[in-house]
Amino acid sequence: MTLDRPSQSVTVWIHGGLGNQLFQLNRALLATSDGPSKLLVANASFAKDRLRDFELDRIVPPTASLTAKEASRIGLPYTRLGTKRRRSLRGKVRFRFEGDDPAAELFRPGTVSVGFFQDEASLALPTSPVCERLASTEVEDPGKARIASGRPVLHVRRGDYATSASARKSFGYLTRAYYEAACALLEVRLEDCVIFTDDPQSVAEEFEVDPAQIVGPEDLASPLDNIKMMATASALVIPNSTFSWWAAETSRAPVVAPQTWFFDRPANLRRDRWFAVANA
16 A cells, blocks of 8 residues: 555545435546546545544445545645645645536546535436445344334434524425325325434424334434435435435335425435425
8 A cells, every 4th residue: 555546546535424425425436437547535524523424434445545644645625714725735636626627627546526426417427336335235233223114214304404504594494294295195194104313302292203113313323224224115205315315316115305405506406206395
């Protein structure tokens, strides 16, 4: 293992929650699938992220991650003031940013590509690189989430969607009314659904359901297992969240998603094949 790996490889900067990480990985895998360039994964963003962890360790081999020494030589893509860096701290590696740099300059050897890669062009690309890796990964311990298999599943995201003004501005807030309308479209009863959520207590009160129907963060070993178990549903109702987007993408069940994904920009991650229900 040599320190010049980044100058000879395509590196993707991984950041955000698991849904975002999977989009970043998929785009990078596609960029390196047909060529001689090797893919490296930079996960240094999680060193100071108190809310999120690097969640791709089960689908990315350890040798694909930058070593600590390689990461220190490259540095971060942003300065302390938030401005974008173009060059690594040491060496010849350059940072390339989605939206700022031409698409042709992203994912080239000797670059670190930074972005979310959820634009229209990225959504038109195959998701098979990530979907195949998810399919070949075993759930470590399904535990309570076993109840989701073959049953209708709702994913109710609260967390920052409920507490952050900036998140509410971007994504709005989906109430029980949205999920009731989705259940009516699917011809299932809300009380028969399994609910995956990051806030079991408030959801049990809001939806007036038995806590035994709710799968929370503590009921599974990892967020990756959450996605895999949600995908075993007979029908799936998701919010505007990239987390359950991947459960829907890998599932063969009918999917309902919000009609509006973003309220602060025109982009929409909802697949044409999914049913749309008005945000409420």
